Amino acid sequence: MIVLGLATLWTLPAHAQICAALTPGPSARVVSISDGDTVDLDTGLTVRLVGMQAPKLPLGRDGFEAWPLGEEAKTALADLVLGETVRLYYGGETRDRHGRALAHLFIDGSDGPVWVQGEMLANGLARVYSFPDNRSCLAELYAAERIGRAEGLGIWQDTYYALQDATDVTTLLDRVGGYELVEGRVLNADKVGSRVYLNFGRYWKEDFTVVIEEGGLRVFQSADIDPLALEGRLIRVRGWIESHDGPRIDVTHPEQIEILGQ
Known part of the structure; x- marks a missing residue:
């Protein structure tokens, strides 16, 4: 298994070395917790734990379950x-x-620094969630997520977070508006105008599709990755499900895609 543009890591120690790609920032004490990926510091700063997404809470939003x-x-x-x-x-x-603040958090442990994101992922209480302008240390984050998923911890015991089949269009349409991990084989990859389409079925107006817009293609190009080369490959893609000519996920950067096999 490889994530596009990333080396593959299979294990993550609980007490991890700080990823070399990160730049150190300030230290402060955590005084409150909003949800599984947001904390408040005694400096008045609120921190969103970047690189992961914990299960969401309403936090005052009307009608949000x-x-x-x-x-x-x-x-x-x-x-x-x-x-x-x-x-x-x-x-x-x-x-x-x-x-x-969009930050990685570390605390001191008896054996060295403890990476908060890594702990949450390895314990199955979050999923990897990345942005095109915040892609550091994703190989290590994916490794941590795989630990939690392989051991069936936390969210991976709940069908709400189950890996989705790209050919199950009915279920995917039921998940519109949700953040999903979808697996399937790319039947066809094609560039039309400024977009690339990865089609998982023969009927592009109905079947699941991954869409990479022009901005996303620039990110792929800067990483020297050709998304058209994914044709025929078995992949897992993660993102928000939309409904437009069938269910679709918009991909903005290569790390949203994992290659599972030939």
Whole structure:
């Protein structure tokens, strides 16, 4: 298994060396936890743990239903960092549009630094979630996620987070608006205008499709990756399901795609 553009790692120690791609930031004490991937520091800064997505909680949003294990993820993060001094490290864009810090968090352990994102992923309480402007250390994050999934921990016991079959169009349409991991074989890869389409069925107006827009193609090009070479390959893609000529996922950077086999 390989993630496009990344080396493959198969294990992740609980006490991990700090990824060399990261830049050190400030240290501060965690004073509150909003959910499984958001903390508040005693400096007044709110930190979104970049590179992962924990099950979502409503957080005051009307009509928003909590995702399964949202409270469990929040509790696990609190047990790990609440009241602790954490060190922030950055690997890309440092702030989101809400002003939150986009950071990797480390705490001191008896055997060395403990990577908070790695712990949450390895314990099955988050999934890898990346952006084109924040792609550092994803190989290590994927390795941690594979530990939790292989051992059936946390979210991987719940059908809500099950890996989806690219040929099961009915289920994918039921998941529109959700963040999903979808597996299947690319039947056809084609560039039309400024977009690349990875088609997983013969009827592109109905079947599952991955779409890479012009901006995403520039990211692929800068990584020296040709998405058309995915034709015929068995892959896993992750992203938000939309409905447009059947279910689709828009891919903005190569690391959203894992190659599972020939």
